[in-house]
Amino acid sequence: MRTIADHLFDILENSVNAHANKIMVTFSFCKNLFLCRVIDNGIATSLENITDPFVTSRKTRKVGLGLPLLKATTEGTGGYLKMSKLGKRAGTSLEFVVNMTHIDARPFGDISVVFTDVLRSWPGIDFEIIVLKSKEEKKILDTIELKELLDVNILQDIEILNFVKEQLRKELLKIGINQQFGVS
């Protein structure tokens, strides 16, 4: 994985594979610590040894590298990866922290593009994206709301995706999440 954005796409794909249709993502970037929390309503799998590369819930192969790689990325900078089951039918919560000033930290990459990629790939997924700044929550995207406003069922049109991308990029920049951050 080259960037934090790649990791984020990877874990969002996990949620999709767990049959989630609603994903809530929270970002915070404070004192160079980047925190990301992903909560979905998919079918929670067993979290025992989940960051072991030889533990996976899929049936086709016996390896699963997404979470072990994310764990290495976060812990390599002094951060952490934490997952918990929210109950049988309530989904999974995942939280990770990366110290972005650490020499081993990956650059952010373009986080706004992650969401347009997900919407393009799985148009049925609904997002709620929230940024935290000085203990205040601000919702920067709600796809259900956007769909109602635009009166469409899916957000796959290139013009809508560009709109979403620009919107997110602007809002993320406000809390200091910049694509180039960490690129030496």
Place this chain on the structure above:
Amino acid sequence: MKNLEELKQIRERVRRNLDMRSGDFGVKIIVCLGTCGIAAGARQTMNKLADLSAQSGRSDIVISTTGCAGFCEQEPMIKVQEKDKEPVTYGHVDVAAAEEIFNQHVLKGNIVEKYLFSKGE
């Protein structure tokens, strides 16, 4: 949120685009986006393909994604499926390769042997 007026304009344009699309596809491009694909840069490949398809103005090109195909060393992989034809799979498709495949295969129907991985399912 942008102002309401702008959203309304987008809505009108999207409606028109939806009307043009009959739901039928001419060419379907499937990008493998498993952990291996993402690590190899398949997201850049997909974005390039999406940009190219928007630029081409063709509304019958569909881009979708799938998981790991089991040939992780070949990533980024894409599968190009023309209507009523056998699908063609390409390996090591970086951004430059994606452009070449799009121009040659998707638009003109010529298979690009250089990046060919397999033909058929």
